[in-house]
Amino acid sequence: MENQVERESMEFDVVIVGGGPAGLAAAIRLMQVGEAAGQEISVCVVEKGSEIGAHILSGAVFEPRALNELFPDWRERGAPLNNPVTIDEVFYLPNGTNHIRTPNMFIPKPTHNHGNYATSLGNLCRWLGEQAENMGVNVFPGFAAAEVLYDDSGAVAGVATGDMGIGASGEQKATFAPGYELRAKYTMFAEGCRGHLGKQLIEKFELDKDSGTQHYAIGFKELWDVDPENHVPGKVMHTMGWPGNHFGGLFAGSYMYHLENNQVSVGLIVDLSYSNPHISPFDEFQRFKHHPLIANTLEGGTRVSYGARAIVKGGLAALPELAVPGGLLIGDDAGFLNMTKIKGSHTAMKSGMLAAEAVAEALIGGSAGGEKLDSFRAKFESSWLHEELNQARNSQQAIHKFGTLFGAGFILADQFFKGSFPFTFKDNTPDHATLKEASSARAIDYPKPDGQLSFDKLSSVFLSNTYHEEDQPCHLTLADDSIPLAVNLPKWAEPAQRYCPAGVYEIVEENGEQRFQINGQNCVHCKTCDIKDPSQNITWVVPEGTGGPNYPNM
16 A cells, blocks of 8 residues: 555554454453553454454364463353363274274373363354453454554564555545554564464564474364254264375364254364365365264254364474564464364463563563563473473374374374474475376366255355455455466466365356456455465465454354
């Protein structure tokens, strides 16, 4: 946008980008530490979704360890954790018909879920947002942090929210309203996986130069109303194997969680390290639901919501440097996720709490801001969060290295010794570099959706309540407009048509000619294109605030 646009500015001690579990836990902990020290700390949380929770997507089984520390009285406060895990099962699927129950003795202890809760992470974040506001945190939903602000020394000095009312050609419409400058002594970035601004910070400050290669998956979720006879409150089920054991280097695992009110959440997590460009993770998920183990619960039910998002999977070895002058990375923006437990909300929360304590101590000590808080790393390395991630550091890498069955065997042995093997696996091939050329890969004929258990992308996106103002600059930007047709199409059959879970990318033929079409209004903000594009030509940037999905109860 033109430099002469004048923006209003607001000053805070701390600005937090992202209203997810990490950002909200950080905001709350800042207020708690400030109150205990008798010092007022001004905190702002800026969230691009239309409300807190609108962009939150998770299975979710929630481990309350961090919440117990943040609010020991969370039950009395009315936290929406009313559905404790009652049954905890893991199955191996050798194919699309059969299943084998895994005995508990062969399930790593960290994966067990008794004592946890099957819930909606979106609703939990809504509740955390209410707690934060009640404590005096300024919560601004509907504003997308679009730019990092720096002071004269190069330290992070806050963020600017995106301008509203910009036309697709860049012109100011009648509805134009400039964004705000939210200036702060310290800024925390909690945007979730592959955060737009976090990615910029990592590149600018080379925060990953001493880290292992980050890896990702795409996670799908559907929420279903099911027949009460098929519903068991608190039942949790995970699977591994099919459809992730067919040709193409595809590793996948699934979940089905029985929630409250005769609802279940069902989903598939597909590693983005797959090699066959013909693979469509969305269609793998739709096909997966026809497995009898899943279909027996869903048949006769009604699908009520759909969503997808990328998941960070690199583990401890892939964590970047956590602090820059004036800024900190927390939650999935940094990669705090324990995939051995198949859950990460508690780790995201703890990372935010540790960062908050580091920032609060600096402010209480008289800091004027802009410092690089290495104390955050020190707090992390002496915490249970580091211990947990260190114990799980080889889990996902073992699956990549040995495959599903032998990898699971390694994880069992590794976790029996609490991750104490004296080595760390490395996988230095980034997910975008794993695709074979289409001509040497097997084509896949996916079955057509039946409209009862399986569905198409557009009807699925409709259930995500996704909306973007169409007359705005496209937030899916191409470094080179020619690459999709000139490079990606002949080499990889343009895989964006398949790895995108929302039908954003199409090859359209008109008058005998092809063109690459971006349907940005369909985007559910999963970030998969930013990760998997083999030419690294696509960059996801924030659209106008409130744009994207509006997930209810997800």
